[in-house]
Structures are given as C-alpha cells and as structure tokens.
Amino acid sequence: MLGRDVSLKALLLLTALAAGCSDDDDAPEQELGDASSPATGEDARAPERDGGAPDARTSELDASTGGDIDGGVSPVDAALALDGGITDAQADAGSKLVEIQVLAFNDFHGNIEPPTGSSGNVVLAQGDGGTVIAGGAAYFARHIATLRAQNPNTVVVSAGDLIGASPLASALFHDEPTVEAMNELGLDFNGVGNHEFDEGRSEILRMQSGGCHPSDGCQAGHTFTGAEFQFLAANVNEQSGMSLFPRYGVKTFDGVQVAFIGMTLEGTPSIVTPSGIEGLSFLDEANTVNSLIPELKSKGIQAIVVVIHEGGYQTGFINDCQGISGAIVDIAQRLDPAVDLIVSGHTHAAYNCEIAGKRVTSALSFGRLVTQIALSVDATTKDVVKVTAVNRPATRDVPVVPEVETLVNDYVSRAAPLRDRRIGEASEPLTRTTTTGESTLGDVIADSQRAATFDEANPLPQVALMNPGGIRADLEAGPITYGEAFTIQPFGNSLVAMTLTGAQLKTALEQQWTATSSRILSPSSGLTYSYSTSAALGSRVSALAVDGVAVDPAARYRVTVNSFLATGGDGFLVFNEGTERVGGDVDIDALEKYLTANDPIDAPELNRITKLD
Numbered sequence: 001m002l003g004r005d006v007s008l009k010a011l012l013l014l015t016a017l018a019a020g021c022s023d024d025d026d027a028p029e030q031e032l033g034d035a036s037s038p039a040t041g042e043d044a045r046a047p048e049r050d051g052g053a054p055d056a057r058t059s060e061l062d063a064s065t066g067g068d069i070d071g072g073v074s075p076v077d078a079a080l081a082l083d084g085g086i087t088d089a090q091a092d093a094g095s096k097l098v099e100i101q102v103l104a105f106n107d108f109h110g111n112i113e114p115p116t117g118s119s120g121n122v123v124l125a126q127g128d129g130g131t132v133i134a135g136g137a138a139y140f141a142r143h144i145a146t147l148r149a150q151n152p153n154t155v156v157v158s159a160g161d162l163i164g165a166s167p168l169a170s171a172l173f174h175d176e177p178t179v180e181a182m183n184e185l186g187l188d189f190n191g192v193g194n195h196e197f198d199e200g201r202s203e204i205l206r207m208q209s210g211g212c213h214p215s216d217g218c219q220a221g222h223t224f225t226g227a228e229f230q231f232l233a234a235n236v237n238e239q240s241g242m243s244l245f246p247r248y249g250v251k252t253f254d255g256v257q258v259a260f261i262g263m264t265l266e267g268t269p270s271i272v273t274p275s276g277i278e279g280l281s282f283l284d285e286a287n288t289v290n291s292l293i294p295e296l297k298s299k300g301i302q303a304i305v306v307v308i309h310e311g312g313y314q315t316g317f318i319n320d321c322q323g324i325s326g327a328i329v330d331i332a333q334r335l336d337p338a339v340d341l342i343v344s345g346h347t348h349a350a351y352n353c354e355i356a357g358k359r360v361t362s363a364l365s366f367g368r369l370v371t372q373i374a375l376s377v378d379a380t381t382k383d384v385v386k387v388t389a390v391n392r393p394a395t396r397d398v399p400v401v402p403e404v405e406t407l408v409n410d411y412v413s414r415a416a417p418l419r420d421r422r423i424g425e426a427s428e429p430l431t432r433t434t435t436t437g438e439s440t441l442g443d444v445i446a447d448s449q450r451a452a453t454f455d456e457a458n459p460l461p462q463v464a465l466m467n468p469g470g471i472r473a474d475l476e477a478g479p480i481t482y483g484e485a486f487t488i489q490p491f492g493n494s495l496v497a498m499t500l501t502g503a504q505l506k507t508a509l510e511q512q513w514t515a516t517s518s519r520i521l522s523p524s525s526g527l528t529y530s531y532s533t534s535a536a537l538g539s540r541v542s543a544l545a546v547d548g549v550a551v552d553p554a555a556r557y558r559v560t561v562n563s564f565l566a567t568g569g570d571g572f573l574v575f576n577e578g579t580e581r582v583g584g585d586v587d588i589d590a591l592e593k594y595l596t597a598n599d600p601i602d603a604p605e606l607n608r609i610t611k612l613d
Contacts, residue, residue: 032230033248095378098256101151102373103144106159106345107365110166110178112137112408114396115366122368122393125317134368134393137408138400141185143370145401153253156186159345160193160264160309165472168419168486169412174213176224177411184404187229189249191262192236193309198491200276220414232262235283244280247292256377258303259296261289265310265346274567285310286334293336302383303375304339311347311362318369318391321353332356340384341373352389359387370394419483424595428603430475436611437520440603441475442466446524448594453497453560453584461546464524464560467570485591493562493587498578503553507574509541519570523608530610562587
C-alpha cells in the first residue's frame with residue numbers, strides 16, 4: 001500500500017512510466033467532437049459561457065499513452081484469462097496490434113461511501129459464497145488504478161447517472177464530492193444520464209466547468225473547480241442545434257484513434273423534471289450515432305465506442321447474457337456495423353453480451369463492478385479486430401486509495417450531524433414491495449405530503465399522489481435517522497398543491513399505463529380506486545372515490561404532488577393543467593415532520609388500490 005503522502009495521480013504516472021508510457025512531449029492528444037447538429041454535420045463553435053471560460057466543446061485535452069504491444073497475448077487479455085487477441089491470419093502476416101484497455105462503469109449515483117445492505121452486494125453465483133460486498137469510491141479507485149497498471153493504453157468511461165439520486169454525503173453538497181472523487185481516480189468521459197439533469201441544464205453545466213452553487217454558494221470551504229473529465233451528449237441538442245456537450249471524444253494511442261460517442265436515452269424528457277430540460281431536445285440514439293460515422297471515418301477513425309445511458313436486462317450472473325431484453329437490444333441492432341463496443345447503463349443490471357456483432361456491457365450500479373474491456377486494434381487499418389470484456393467486482397478486500405478516502409471521509413464528517421439526527425421510529429419495516437402498485441412506504445410518503453399541504457380552511461377534498469421512481473430505498477424497523485429518510489427521497493422536490501377536476505384526477509390515474517410501461521402512483525389516505533389491466537388504455541380505473549364519496553367528474557379536488565410530477569414528469573401530463581397552485585415544503589422536510597408527528601409509525605394497511613385482474 002502506498003504511503004499517504006503519495007497522490008493517486010502520482011501513482012498513475014509512475015505505473016504508466018513503468019509500463020513504457022511516453023513522456024508529455026510525445027503524448028498524443030485527446031480531441032473532442034464539435035457540438036454541431038448531427039443532422040447537418042456542420043462544425044460549430046460554442047460561444048463563451050457568461051463570465052466563464054470558453055466552452056469545453058471547443059477544447060483539446062492532453063492524454064498520455066503507452067508503447068505499442070507487438071504480437072502474442074496482450075497484457076489485458078492475459079489479465080482476463082481470455083484467448084489472445086490475434087487471428088491466425090494476422091499472426092502469419094506479422095500484423096502489429098495496438099492493445100487498448102477500456103475500464104467502464106455506470107450508474108454510480110454519488111455512492112462515494114460503500115453502499116450498505118443489498119445495495120453493496122454482487123451476486124457471482126448461486127449458493128453460499130456466491131456473493132461479495134463491493135463499492136465505495138476509495139476501493140473503486142484502487143481497482144481502477146490496479147487495472148490501469150496492466151496496460152498504459154487505458155481510458156476510463158462512465159455510462160451516465162454518475163450523479164443524481166445520491167446518498168446524503170454527496171447530495172448534500174450538490175454532488176461536488178462525486179465529481180472530485182472521479183477527478184482523483186482519473187475518469188476520462190461520462191456519457192450523460194437522465195439523472196445528470198435532476199437539477200437542470202445550468203447545474204450540469206456547472207458540474208463540468210465549476211463554480212459555486214447559485215443558491216448555496218461555495219461549500220466545504222473551497223470553490224468547486226468542476227470536472228477534469230468530459231461530459232458527452234451526442235443526442236442532447238439545444239435550440240440552436242448544437243449539442244449540450246461534445247458529441248464524442250477521441251483518444252489516441254500509439255497512432256490509433258478511438259472515438260467515444262456519449263449520450264443518454266431518448267426518453268429522458270419523460271423521466272426528469274420538464275422545467276430542468278426546457279429548450280433541449282433528445283434525439284434517437286441509434287440515428288444519432290449512425291449520423292456521426294461518416295464524420296469519424298473522414299477523420300481516419302475506425303475504432304468506435306458508444307457510451308450510452310440506456311440498457312437492458314438478463315437473467316444470469318454478472319458475466320452472462322441470458323435472455324437479454326430491453327431497449328439496448330434494438331439500439332445495438334440498429335447501430336452501424338462500424339461500432340465496435342457499446343458500454344451501457346440505466347437499468348442497474350449487469351451483462352456481458354454480443355448483440356448484432358457488437359460487444360455490449362453493463363456493470364450494475366453504485367460502483368460495485370468495473371468492466372475491463374480489451375480492444376485489439378490493427379495498427380495499419382486502425383480498426384478493431386477483437387473485443388473481449390469481463391465484469392469485475394470492485395471488492396473491499398483491497399487497500400483504499402488514501403487521497404480518495406480522505407476526500408470521502410471529509411464530506412461524510414461534514415454531513416454526519418444532519419445524517420445521524422433521529423427523526424422518528426418505525427414499529428415495523430416500511431417497504432416498496434407491492435403487488436397492486438401500492439406499498440407501505442409509498443402510502444406513508446403520500447400521507448406525509450397530504451399532511452404537509454392540508455388546508456383546514458379549504459372546503460375541497462384533499463389528497464396526494466407520489467411517484468414510485470422517487471422512492472429509492474426501503475426503511476427497516478427501528479429508529480429512523482434523517483440520513484435514512486434522505487436515502488429514501490434524495491431529489492429535493494418541493495410539494496405543489498393544485499386544483500383538478502374529478503375528470504382530470506381520473507385522467508392522471510389512467511396515465512399510469514402506456515402501451516409499453518406502467519407507473520402506479522402511491523395514493524394518500526382518502527383516495528381509493530380499482531383497476532383492470534385487461535381493460536383498454538384510458539379505461540382501466542373504476543370505483544374512484546375521495547373520502548369514501550364517488551368522484552364527480554365536474555367537481556373540484558385539491559391534489560398534492562411533488563414538483564417533478566407537477567410539471568408532467570413520468571408522462572403525467574395532466575398535472576400541467578392543475579390550477580390554483582400553491583407551493584409547499586421540500587418532500588424530505590414533509591416526510592421528516594410526518595415521521596416525527598407519528599412516532600412510532602406503523603405500516604398502513606394496503607387497502608387504497610384494488611387490482612381486479
């Protein structure tokens with residue numbers, strides 16, 4: 001283990017030099033794709049941000065590289081215990097290969113502390129001994145450093161949701177701790193995810209360029225300097241047609257250029273607060289990539305990696321690909337054959353697949369896995385001839401990286417007084433478990449929101465609805481701390497009470513189902529209904545009642561939702577029609593007050609939603 005006086009960056013430099021890395025004078029460049037419209041391919045330079053440095057979309061960054069690796073089995077292939085990356089024909093011809101290592105992960109979600117409970121487990125196989133604990137930025141950084149030492153030709157990428165929906169130690173400081181931890185471990189590119197937009201367009205730009213938070217100012221006694229890695233957003237366009245961030249980044253290793261196209265799912269607008277992405281458009285993922293292929297090839301780039309925040313599911317273990325399904329399958333099948341590798345995310349799943357001739361990977365979430373990928377590139381044609389990959393658990397049986405551990409501990413200690421404050425007690429577990437869409441924890445949260453906005457002077461019936469995606473963890477029986485409550489509701493949404501007609505309230509409940517998905521809202525006490533999944537869309541809800549009285553389509557009702565739903569989040573567009581809006585507490589504050597007022601709290605009976613079939 002290194003002494004605490006040696007920085008991680010020094011470690012990376014030493015290991016690179018030991019492996020034959022060239023010095024700075026000879027280091028090839030890293031380039032960024034111009035932020036121009038994929039539809040036109042025309043180059044466009046971004047103006048300077050207000051009062052800031054030139055936009056990162058036009059910048060060039062230095063990147064170190066290693067020497068060529070000639071013939072035989074590459075260091076990465078040896079480490080993976082995989083077959084050599086050279087075909088017989090290449091061996092006969094004496095072809096020269098450049099071996100490049102991609103270290104990939106996704107959906108870190110600000111988990112700088114080791115995640116607890118099942119969130120920190122990685123299941124390797126069935127039975128006893130088949131599960132290991134993993135995650136935590138200080139351990140994750142050590143695994144990255146160790147793998148990087150195996151090949152100086154290494155690039156580190158994240159497939160989105162690096163920040164957002166984060167635990168308290170990161171979220172309390174607007175995820176600045178996570179960005180700083182990623183700077184330390186040497187992240188190169190992050191393809192934006194939907195959660196990068198949780199605090200809106202201006203905040204994700206601040207994550208890149210730095211500066212103090214517009215409301216909370218400089219935190220932790222210093223000015224936030226921003227990401228040393230590059231956010232990428234090929235399919236997120238501003239009204240000008242320019243992409244919000246560069247569409248791709250290019251790394252050069254021993255004369256071989258590798259392009260990394262980064263993007264998020266096209267469906268982002270339906271799962272983030274609409275006001276935070278106003279003026280942005282989210283384009284089809286496969287079409288966006290395919291439109292960039294001619295541009296990349298015109299620059300002599302044949303090795304192409306897609307880093308995308310969209311994914312799939314499979315039924316096997318971390319390196320399996322059993323019954324792979326989900327959006328990533330269609331995307332992979334539609335992508336140009338020139339794409340060699342797809343690093344994916346969003347679903348918090350693990351898989352290691354070949355789909356339509358392309359290697360497709362995903363590494364769970366919370367920094368529990370790192371995907372070690374070997375690209376064997378022909379030095380003459382500049383094209384990838386073989387891709388191998390393995391998902392490796394970021395276990396906690398390795399020495400931490402001291403600099404990352406110190407950073408994490410500093411933020412944890414700053415957050416501790418707030419985190420450990422007792423706010424109530426649960427007499428029994430409150431969970432997200434559901435069969436009808438209703439859960440004990442969802443009901444409690446909805447009840448807290450109704451209580452926080454209940455107006456004794458208002459004669460209208462008053463209820464609340466909570467979206468399931470905003471509930472991020474279960475609550476065990478026993479004392480409840482603020483930190484636990486925050487983990488459950490980390491988004492900081494404010495409450496909005498509005499007036500809807502009975503017809504609009506029913507429409508809101510009908511919008512829980514689409515042709516491809518369902519999102520059942522948690523109802524507060526006072527609201528009951530039944531539904532049938534066999535009924536046609538738009539006609540599934542029946543027996544809708546408030547305070548035991550059948551809902552009158554023409555009558556008026558006060559309905560409380562969080563600010564995410566109030567602006568049409570999750571596709572509940574009818575909430576945009578609500579009138580007489582009144583803002584309320586932040587959701588976590590409402591929950592704290594309710595838990596304190598009802599200490600100890602019991603699990604409510606699940607009798608608000610009835611599923612007919």
